[in-house]
Amino acid sequence: xxxxxxxxxxxxxxxxxxxxxxxxxxxxxxxxxxxxxxxxxxxxxxxxxxxxxxxxxxxxxxxxxxxxxxxxxxxx
Numbered sequence: 001x002x003x004x005x006x007x008x009x010x011x012x013x014x015x016x017x018x019x020x021x022x023x024x025x026x027x028x029x030x031x032x033x034x035x036x037x038x039x040x041x042x043x044x045x046x047x048x049x050x051x052x053x054x055x056x057x058x059x060x061x062x063x064x065x066x067x068x069x070x071x072x073x074x075x076x
Contacts (some may be wrong), residue, residue, distance in 0.1 A: 002039060005039075005040065006043055006045050006047075007045070007047045007054075008047075011041070011042035011043070012042075014040040014041075014042075015040070015041075015042070017040075018033075018036065018037055018040060043057070043060055043061060044057035044059070044060060045057065045060055
């Protein structure tokens with residue numbers, strides 16, 4: 001889900017969605033808000049839907065995503 005989030009929703013949109021949510025909740029952020037913000041913050045990854053090209057920055061948190069092993073057959 002995090003990979004799809006990073007690929008399909010630009011970071012500026014993610015930041016605005018979180019800001020709107022916090023304003024909607026009248027500034028009373030839940031205990032999980034900081035965790036959600038950390039997951040959704042800008043990673044520097046960009047994807048162009050038209051050319052299907054992607055740019056993975058040098059400090060992209062690949063290790064974060066490698067914590068979850070996916071079965072290749074399941075993915076296929």
